Amino acid sequence: MSERENLFSETAGGVPPVIMEARHVTKKFTTAGGRPLLACSDVSLQVRKGQTLGIVGESGCGKSSFVKMIVQMYPPTEGEIIYNGKDITKFKGEELRQCRRKIQMVFQDPAAAFHPKMKIMDIVTEPLLNFRLIKKSEKEAKAKELLRMVDLPEDFVYRFPHNMSGGQRQRVGIARALALEPEIIVCDEATSALDVSVQDRVIELLVKLQKEKGISFVFICHDMALIQSFAHQVAVMYLGNIVEVLPGSEVAANAKHPYTQAMLGAIFSTKMDFTKKIESIESEAPSPADVPPGCPFQNRCDRCMEICRTQKPKLTEIGPGHQAACHAL
Amino acid sequence: MDLLNVKDITVTYGRNPRPTIEHFSLDMKEGEIVSIVGESGSGKTTVIRAILGLLPGGGKVDQGDILFQGQSLLNLKKEQWRELRGSQISMIFQDSGAMINPIRRIGDQFVEYIRTHQKMSRKEAWNKGVEMLEKMRLPSGDTIMRNYPFQLSGGMRQRVGIAMSMTFQPKLLLADEPTSALDVTTQAQIVRQFMELRESYGTAMIVVTHNIGVAAYMADKLIVMQYGKVVDAGTRDEVMNNPASEYTKNLLAAVPEMGGKRYV
Amino acid sequence: MQKKSNVFVKNKMFTILLILAVCIGLVAVFAPFIATHDPAAAVLTDALKAPSGDHWFGTDKLGRDLFSRVIYGTRVSVSASLILVACIFLVGSILGILAGYFGGWVDAVIMRIADMMIAFPGMVLAIAVAGILGPSITNAVIAITLVSWTKYARLARSLVLKMKNCDYVEAARVTGSTTIHILVKYMFPNVTPTLIITAATDIGSMMLELAGLSFLGFGARPPMAEWGLMLSEGRAYMQNAPWMMVFPGLAILIVVVIFNLLGDSLRDVLDPRDE
Structure with a gap:
């Protein structure tokens, strides 16, 4: 057990191996106006x-589009996603x-993520039946086992989703994602619909x-304080671009990109000095259909320079495990 | 005299014997900000709905009284409510976009809203609307008046909502999760806007939110609710630094903090 | 069981109409026991007799007993209408689901065909199709199916489009459900309640369309006892033997009204929004 733990903990010296890698992934949509x-x-x-891997950003920053490509809801316009040595974005059919067996997902809204007329038992075992991994007769026992894993009472298998609280439903969502014993679970704002204590x-x-x-x-989130509390790596996205990547433990002290800092400044904390005026950049993000040339953050950045208006900064290493895309750094 | 006294009210819905809120009391002075925090089902929204006489389907105040400037709000006639709402007490919702008709221009609705409360020409009402929008730091109010709600961002819609509710400089503003649908940077802007309103108009506010950080930042007084009951109440510093109840302590501990507890 | 009886107690109108509809069904099933005469037996000496104790609804130009023919007509008219509605329902919902779910060229092809169908007046197209296929009750059903499925397809398509990107359908894809599984287990059950309500309200008008085609000579052929055809046969004798048109007409009226009202009240019972 201790050996296993060591293998996956950061303190073990060696960094765990990369199992999935997105390379230069670009996704273009066409708006209704063309x-x-x-x-x-x-x-x-x-x-x-x-x-x-935590991905944090405000609405419209492209974080949801990115994970939808990881779970292969749609393919990227350009770039590849390598898993087990293969580009999974080219996969089709069977x-x-x-x-999909190895990459599962937990959805944001636990009220919308289940077929309303299916019992919990059928919901959590559907993935297994899809791949014919269990017989119909084993359904009930397997469902109870899955509920035990997520600390839910076994007799919930006979319930319907609408007879449960939000937190309980989200546990069912996690149980369903666990059913196929995946290597990667994508969580799309999996806790943002929940109360803090449940979260x-x-x-x-x-x-x-x-x-x-x-x-x-892979955990998408808009709450910086939450994501840095459990993510090993945090990627900050802004208008479709990764602007900073750094270890979760360093976000509080070492975040460098002006946008990351703006987000940190806007956080209301229970331990903050309430008499101090809250800092926040005054403007709002432009629509993702109107991204300016050069740095995407230029119009809201107080360190904006001439070069930022014309040249898009590249994501570059600025410390161990720490990358940022900014001309000012 | 206090601006608002809520005296030991109990609210029940329909035939449900269990009250949604029980023995809730609150005294507010002019210009004071009170935050009510609680998780879903705590009854926090019911409190402000009861104050504004807008309890949905079968909800009623069974016990206690609500006094606004010494006058009871419980048995007002429709006419009296119309005079009070909007001009003395107004309300802001989680998404002001939901409050505005999506297929009508902002300006049409703003003008109509102003003219139901005060006799003036369309032109005057329009100008008044533009003036209010610009006070809420919306650039070029005239353009915004000509826009449809969907053409505005969430933050802009929320400012439009605030502008409308502040038109007649009400003494009391009730805000139901006013920043919950917004991004963090926008949330900070809107919170700042609320604080400025109090400074320039002396508006008292009741802010209902599940975001404890926002609640604490804005509040003079803080109320924590659970299952319809008040579990903690007092000045902000009392509640934040020395919470009386176990529930509040756990709630504060569960809020993720920058550089705080790490799960891994 | 408790729940079921509640539905009936709460919806008295629905219960009454359902009982009436069942009665119509029973009339069709037990026609031989209800009819007083053989519906096909022509007794030329009794031709065009007014209603009397022996012939309750009178007789037609061949001396056949009208009461018996109306009773037997229930079999043809009701069963043909039900089969017709079932055909339209299946064809329309399947094509609509496919168009909505797959989108792209599948959607384009199906919906353009549907547009073409809608561009023609339905009855005219049905007459043309029935004319080409030759007059028979089966061909009339096919003809009306061909022109009427579009409404169901559009409805099913719009329901599927609304649902296709729901979290729980995406979840089904992520958990490895096959496309067939999603179509059968997710899409079909979700469109059926709305479509069934539409179908129930359509039974009446479909019956009228069938009767109309038969009346025009493109549906049932003599000597079959079918209400539309009987109306058509009675038309020539409207002045001196009005009962030949009155009784089949009344039969159509009663059955259409019952099924229409049943459809309406079914909507109240089944309305998914009430859940």
Whole structure:
């Protein structure tokens, strides 16, 4: 057990191996008016074995589009996503379906993520039946086992989703994602619909499962304080671009990009000095259909220079495990 | 005299014997900001709905009284409510976009809103609307008046909502999760806007939110609710630094903090 | 069981109409026991007799007992209408689901065909199709199906489009559900309640369309006892033997009204929004 733990903990010296890598992923949509919308622009990220990659950003920053490509809801316009040595974005038909076994997802709204007329038992075992991994007669026993994993009472298998609280439903969502014993679980704002105390326990559960099973999480979130509390790596996205990547433990002290700092300044904390005026940049993000040339953050940045208006900064290493895309750094 | 006294009210809905809020009391002076925090089902929204006489379907105040400037709000007639709402007490919702008709221009609705409360020409009402929008730091109010709600961002819609509710400089502003649908940087801007309103108009506010950080930042007084009951109440510093109840302590501990507890 | 009886107690109108509809069904099933005469037996000496104790609804130009023919007509008219509605329902919902779910060229092809169908007046197109296929009750059903599925397809398509990007359908894809599984287990059950309500309200008008085609000579052929055809046969004798048109007409009226009202009240019972 201790050996296993060592393998996945950061303190073990060696960094766990990369199991999935997005390379230069770009996604363009066409808006209803026919204008191009750049949801993701040249996104390169790595997911490491047994670790959590947190992606944080405000609405419209492209974080959801990015993970939808990881779970293969749609393919990228350009770039590739390498998993097990293969570009999964090229998969089709049965090959694609088999690949889904290893990459599962937990959705944002636990009220919308389940077929309203299915019982919990059928919901959590549907993935297993899809791949014919269990017989119909084993359904009930397996469902109870899955509920035990997420600390729910076994007799919930007979319930319907609408007879449960938000936190309980989100646990069912996690149980469903666990059913196929995936290597990667993508969580799309998995706790933002929950109350804080429930959120606290769901995160504890996820971290416990990660340690036990060595699962990698890709966790999208808009709450910087939450994501830095459990992600090994945090990637900050702004208007489709990764602007900074750094270890979760360093976000509080070492974040360098002006946008990351603006987000940190806007956080209301229970331990803040309430008499101090809250800092925040005054403007709002432009629409993703109107990204300016050069640095995407130029119009809101107080350190904006001449070069920022014309040349887009590249993501460059500025410290160990720390990258940022900014001309001023 | 206090601006608002809520005296030991109990609210029930329909035939449900269990009250949604029980023995809730609150005294507010002019210009004071009170935050009510609680998780879903705590009854925090019911409190402000009761104050504004807007309890939905079968909800009623069974016990206690609500006094606004010494006058009871419980048995007002429709006419009296119309005079009070908007001009003395107004309300802001989580998404002001939901409050505005999506297929009508902002300006049409703003003008109509102003003219239901005060006799003036369309032109005057329009100018008044533009003036209010610009006071809320919306650039070029005239353009915004000509826009449809969907053409504005969430933050801009929320400012429009605040502008409308502040038109007649109400004494009391009730805000139901006013920043919950917004991004963090926008949230900070809107919170700042609220604080400026109090400074320039002396508006008292009741802010209902699940975000404890926002609640504490804005509040003079803080109320924590659970299952319809007040579990903690007092000045901000009392509640934040020395919470009386176990529930509040746990709630504060569960809020993720920058550089605070790490789960891994 | 408790829940079921509640539905009936709460919806008295629906219960009454349902009982009436069942009665119509029973009339069709037990026609031989209800009819007083053989509906096909022509007794030329009794031709065009007014209603009397022996022939309750009178007789037609061939001396056949009208009461028996109206009773037997229930079999043809009701069963043909039900089969017709079932056909339209299946064809329309399947094509609509496919168009909505797959989108792209599948959607384009199906919906353009549907547009073409809508561009023609339905009855005219049905007459043309029935004319080409030759007159028979089966061909009339096919003809009306061909022109009427579009409404169901559009409805099913819009429901599927609304649902296709729901979290729980995406979840089904992520958990490795096959496309067939999603179509059968997710899409079909979700469109059926709305479509069934539409179908129930359509039974009446479909019956009228069938009767109309038969009346025009493109549906049932003599000597079949079918209400539309009987109306058509009675038309020539409207002045001296009005009962030949009155009784089949009344039968159509009663059955259409019952099924229409049943459809309406079914909407109140089944309305998914009430849940």
